[in-house]
Amino acid sequence: MVFEPPTRLVRALGETTPDGDGWLEKLPETAGQAVALRELTVERVQVPGGRSSLVVLVRRADGTPAVLKLAPGRARPGAERAALAHWGGRGAVQLLEPPRPSPSAEGVLLLERLHPDVSVRSLPEAKALLEAAGTLRRLWVEPPADFPFETVAERTGRQAEAMRASARADSEVAQLVDLALGARTELLAAPPDHRLLHGTFRQSKVLSGERMPWLAVGPDPVVGEPAFDLARLVRDRVEDLIAQPSGAATTRRRVKRLAESLDVDQERLRGWTLFRAVESGVRARRVGRPRDAELLLEFASWL
Numbered sequence: 001m002v003f004e005p006p007t008r009l010v011r012a013l014g015e016t017t018p019d020g021d022g023w024l025e026k027l028p029e030t031a032g033q034a035v036a037l038r039e040l041t042v043e044r045v046q047v048p049g050g051r052s053s054l055v056v057l058v059r060r061a062d063g064t065p066a067v068l069k070l071a072p073g074r075a076r077p078g079a080e081r082a083a084l085a086h087w088g089g090r091g092a093v094q095l096l097e098p099p100r101p102s103p104s105a106e107g108v109l110l111l112e113r114l115h116p117d118v119s120v121r122s123l124p125e126a127k128a129l130l131e132a133a134g135t136l137r138r139l140w141v142e143p144p145a146d147f148p149f150e151t152v153a154e155r156t157g158r159q160a161e162a163m164r165a166s167a168r169a170d171s172e173v174a175q176l177v178d179l180a181l182g183a184r185t186e187l188l189a190a191p192p193d194h195r196l197l198h199g200t201f202r203q204s205k206v207l208s209g210e211r212m213p214w215l216a217v218g219p220d221p222v223v224g225e226p227a228f229d230l231a232r233l234v235r236d237r238v239e240d241l242i243a244q245p246s247g248a249a250t251t252r253r254r255v256k257r258l259a260e261s262l263d264v265d266q267e268r269l270r271g272w273t274l275f276r277a278v279e280s281g282v283r284a285r286r287v288g289r290p291r292d293a294e295l296l297l298e299f300a301s302w303l
Contacts, residue, residue, distance in 0.1 A: 003031035003045060005054055012051035013072070023072040027054060031070055034108045040068060046116050050218060053077075057113065065113035066096055076220060077107045082148050083196060083221035084109075091138030092198075092216045093207075114207040114215055121203040125237065129254070132203050132233055133262055135214050143196040143223045152197075152224025153188050159279045160184060166282045173282050176300055180278035183271040187227075192268075197222050197229040203236045227264045231272035234258060238299050248302040255303075274303040 005027055013024060031054065035042055039061040046055040046067075053071035060066050071077040084092055085099030094112040120128045120135075143149065160181055167177040198205070199220035209215045222228070234254055241247040255273060259266040281296030 003028045003054065003056070006045065006047045006049040008048040008051060009054060027070065030108070031056065031068070034068060034070065038068075038110060040066070053218075055116070057116070060096075067093075067111040067113050067116075069109040069111060071107050071109075073107060077109060079149055079221050080219055081109055082144070083219050084111075086144050086196060087139060087141070089211070089215075090141075091135055091212075092219065093209075094211070111217075112209070112211070112215075114209040114217065116207060118208040119204045120206040120214055121236075125240075128203050129233070129236070129258070130261075131214050132201075132206050132236075133230075133258060135206050135216050136198065136201055136229060136233065137262055139198050139201075139216060139219075140195040140226050140229070143194065147196070147223055149196070149221050149223045151194070152191070152222055152228045155199075155222050156184055156188075156275065156279075162286075163279055163282050166286055170282075170285070173278075173285065173297065176278050176297060177282060180275045180300070184275050187268060187271050187275075192225045192227075192265075194223050195226055197224055197226065199229065200232065201229055202232050225268065226262065227259075227268040228272045228276075230258055230262060230264055230269055231276045234269070234273045235277055235296070235299055238295050242295050242298055247299075251299065251302050270303055274300055277303070 005024060010024065034040075035056075035058065040058040043057040043059065046057060049055050052075040053069050056068040056070075058066050058068050069077075071080070081095065081099060084095040088094075089112070093114060096110045096112060120132045122128075123131065163177050163181065167174040198216055199222040200218065201216065205218050206214050206216055234251070235241070241251055244250055255270050256266055258264070259269045277296050277300035281293045281300060284290075284296060285293035
């Protein structure tokens with residue numbers, strides 16, 4: 001079996017690490033060793049797959065379907081493993097191996113098989129938001145003691161530095177960056193109780209399953225307030241929002257509806273939505289994705 005990384009993964013890794021770190025070159029060997037060690041039968045590589053990992057559909061020795069996921073260190077697979085172990089299958093895909101891997105298993109996760117081609121995004125928009133929000137609520141639990149996760153303050157602090165650098169080099173984004181950074185400062189001045197968050201939640205990260213109708217996959221876990229997690233969901237299907245004459249009004253209604261349905265402060269949700277949209281837009285502009293940047297920054301201007 002040739003473990004050819006999908007084009008989407010190669011492109012995304014090229015954006016984040018232009019000079020490469022050797023992970024892609026070692027991937028076929030790493031995948032082959034992971035399969036042999038677990039006595040797995042490979043069905044196929046999932047395409048288009050994710051932007052930060054190789055996903056392989058496999059069967060275990062007893063015939064049970066599973067997913068083998070391989071991710072580079074910068075994708076924080078250790079944190080993903082810890083979060084999935086803590087959730088224990090409640091609202092999220094189940095980890096099929098011990099939460100503390102051997103050194104040879106770093107960056108490799110064996111997971112419950114869901115239906116990889118059926119996400120919440122396939123539902124009509126209103127139903128998709130409802131199901132996604134319900135799934136997200138189940139993930140907001142107390143983090144484990146001595147948790148191995150970044151906090152929202154730490155993650156957004158790194159992002160804020162990159163945003164400031166972009167604003168200094170690109171005057172067109174400076175005003176929105178200032179607004180986003182101001183919102184972050186206010187939000188972190190009085191943060192609510194911390195919860196374990198998915199970190200990168202959106203409709204495409206919620207897949208159909210057998211054990212439960214919908215389960216979340218692919219967390220980049222972080223500890224902080226639920227409004228930060230929910231903010232990414234607000235801009236789902238952003239291309240459809242931008243295409244609507246009433247896109248700005250629809251966005252404001254979405255913020256209100258999601259805040260009320262999940263008991264999250266509406267202004268805090270609006271603030272984190274602004275910060276996360278500007279951060280994503282500025283990053284897209286920096287790595288040469290101008291169309292994505294244009295959509296995200298126009299969306300942010302509505303907030």
